[in-house]
Amino acid sequence: xxxxxxxxxxxxxxxxxxxxxxxxxxxxxxxxxxxxxxxxxxxxxxxxxxxxxxxxxxxxxxxxxxxxxxxxxxxxxxxxxxxxxxxxxxxxxxxxxxxxxxxxxxxxxxxxxxxxxxxxxxxxxxxxxxxxxxxxxx
Ligand SMILES: [Zn+2]
Ligand SMILES: [Zn+2]
Numbered sequence: 592x593x594x595x596x597x598x599x600x601x602x603x604x605x606x607x608x609x610x611x612x613x614x615x616x617x618x619x620x621x622x623x624x625x626x627x628x629x630x631x632x633x634x635x636x637x638x639x640x641x642x643x644x645x646x647x648x649x650x651x652x653x654x655x656x657x658x659x660x661x662x663x664x665x666x667x668x669x670x671x672x673x674x675x676x677x678x679x680x681x682x683x684x685x686x687x688x689x690x691x692x693x694x695x696x697x698x699x700x701x702x703x704x705x706x707x708x709x710x711x712x713x714x715x716x717x718x719x720x721x722x723x724x725x726x727x728x729x
Contacts, residue, residue: 604673607650
């Protein structure tokens with residue numbers, strides 16, 4: 592285990608926390624309509640690895656899992672205290688999906704693809720081009 596990349600992750604309130612072990616396999620930004628709903632934003636940033644690459648430290652009892660009934664794979668797992676998305680195992684048990692924002696620090700992998708690009712919200716491009724501020728604008 593000593594040569595593996597290792598990082599910590601936690602939800603917004605801190606109740607759910609874990610260590611994750613890289614290197615990770617894939618990092619996709621998904622713009623599908625379902626990811627827009629679950630993230631409340633333009634896309635979901637998802638890192639893929641295998642289920643053995645996580646060690647839970649706290650808060651598993653706070654995690655609520657929602658499997659979208661009409662979908663084969665789509666799930667949303669989140670902390671019931673603060674609503675943050677947290678890592679989860681795919682329904683078929685083959686993958687661990689880690690919301691990139693759950694991780695503290697550099698995951699040592701960059702996004703490899705923007706998927707379901709055609710579904711991106713109509714305001715996405717303008718949002719990227721809008722003026723940038725390091726804090727709330729005056
Ligand atoms: Zn939380
Ligand atoms: Zn998606």
